[in-house]
Amino acid sequence: MENERIDQIIDKHQGEASSLIQVLLEIQCENRWLPKEALERVSEKLQVPLTRIQHIATFYKAFSLVPKGRHEIHICVGTACHVRGATRVLDNVQDLLGIKPGETDLDLKFSLETVNCVGCCALGPVMDVDGKIYGNMAPSKTADVIKNYE
């Protein structure tokens, strides 16, 4: 990510140190992960120590310090999905992709994450790929969904 773009984001938030989380969220949203160089730039511009930025970047779930795959799979493990069998769906996706939640496969195709409720409980168990919701999932259906993504 270009330093110029980072500066723009920081300026948008009036360069206040208290807007650190909002700045990081915007960088994460655009770049999909937080490279070290970007964090250093933020640290310099906002006059916030890098240790504090690291603390925040590792405390909150929205941030990733490693590159993400082209497609992000979120398996909802909210309570409603859980009682409807989300664990079995998750196990199955893990087996299919060979990665665990929080991981990205070697060719950067898929990243797998769990999410604690996407608010579509009527459709549970729910699987979300790049923001598209697949409802009423079952272990037997996951392969059909995943094969649609290149």
Place this chain on the structure above:
Amino acid sequence: MPRINSPEELEKVRQEILSRRDPSKPCISICAGAGCLASGAGEVIAAFKAEIEKQGLTTEVNTKGTGCPGFCERGPVLVIYPEEICYLQVKPEDVPEIVSQTIKEKKVVDRLLYADPTTGEKATHESDIPFYKNQERNILGSNIKIDPKSIEDYLAIDGYSALSKVLFLMTSEQVLEEVKKSNLRGRGGGGFPAGRKWEGSRNAPDPIKYVIVNADEGDPGAFMDRALLEGNPHSILEGLIIGAYTIGSHEGYVYVRQEYPLAVENVNIAIRQAEEYGFLGRNILGSGFDFTVKVHQGAGAFVCGESTALMTALEGRAGEPRPKYVRSNIVGLWGKPTVLNNVETWANVPLIINKGADWFTQFGTEGSKGTKIFSLVGKITNTGLVEVSMGITLKDIIYKIGGGIPGGKRFKAVQTGGPSGGCIPEKLLDLKVGYDELTKAGSMMGSGGMIVMDEDTCMVDVARYFLNFLIDESCGKCTPCREGMRQMLKILNNIAEGKGREGDIELLEELAEVAVDASLCALGKSAPNPLLSTLRYFRDEYEAHIKEKRCPALSCKELIAYHIDPDKCQACMICLKQCPAEAVIGGKNRIHVIDQEKCTKCGTCFEVCPPRFGAVQKISGEPVPAPIPEDARTIVRKSKEK
């Protein structure tokens, strides 16, 4: 739009909006909440726009995407005004028929109506459907009437009239008295009286004060705040501005989790519109009162729903709670007096001002007044958001509104209060819903998640699930929460995996007691609730896991096995083809057998085996029967004998 500078001008604007609206003009309101969008509401809205244009009705019909009316189970949901015809599970293919039949011919499309599952009787209007009929929809009721992105829609239903009343007809003392009299308690979980919280901040000497909307709805399985913020953001802003006026604050925040992009978008639009119209900013409605609001997105941390952690996050730091020797309404955000209330609490405020505390207190019980929105989810026929008077029984919510348990299964428990709540068993279903009543039963109101569980849900697994969740979300600051929960989970994992030992239950109880007593914030203090409540009501399930190595709900993977009954198997090949682990051995006319070594216990075979055969069985606590010998596996079908 020029700024509105007085109550008279506001009424003039309102009348002008209403005069432009013809109440007899057909309006198609389609739920554009997250649930319905996921079931295809976006395509339905697009189909309506295209069809209406195609039929040349653009000027004669309005179409709008609205907030969530709650009946997610049957989404996409739509209501056609002025007749208030309610269609459910509408698909884009249905759209041409709806336009030509209902809009043009004024005929009802029968197959899209709600049909009673037992009698088959159809219901034409929203209010005739049992799911809605038994609710008290003071807050949620407006959602389907308005496009959340239109301030005119909100003004058309009397929006911002409470704010105008407060600014010009009431002193801040009177507002405070009204809110105190209403006995409105925090809807986010704790149930602290809002009036008392406001009073504390109001009386604090510091001239700089803050108000905050807590929309960091992190409870898994709860989405009522999301529905309100997405569906009617102006009502929350109006409540917030009234609160700010009451305590003398000039700056407010909406803290909303970034996992709710639509809520973030709608509340930002609402703030922009309110600024433009003069409901926010300097000299609001010409009253001399100034107030601004900023949106802060949460970056994904459940603990930030806790008030002090949320304030720390707003300050741009890692959201760790702090001790509350002094309450945050005295020393809060940046050390200033801060009133933080939940979305639903704020949404109640304009209603209390407009209709009065006496109106509000007619709903509810002695200790819990008003209505509460619950998200009714899990093993329930009608998943969705329900708004009910406090004091309604759990049984009424689950059976009258929720339609009971699907698939002829037996009810086991209902979990309320999110990860800090507990499980309530069948024998307590007559319990009246209220803050104190739920706490007495070992659970809590929480933000309003209500997860129904049936006989297939293992209570050990539920306790394990919540602990797992909380370990992930614990900020790690204090030891009883961080380490205590980890040890509890270790024991629970052992129990669920069949490695439980005598004495485990007692050890769990001891650990839970320490976490309750010694944790700093509510997350740790209430973390053992799911464990303790399941131990209290379902101890026998724990004992079966430990002593008999059996999971009574046939759910814990390590304690169950799948087996195909050779007498019932018809060698239909369905499970064989669908098994993701290729663990089913068999073939055409060969009775199928599960290779227990390969089986991952995903349950696919159990789900796909045609019910008329019912050959796949789950077993627990007993050895798997030996597979039938190879030479006995051939099925000789009668038709082929000849």
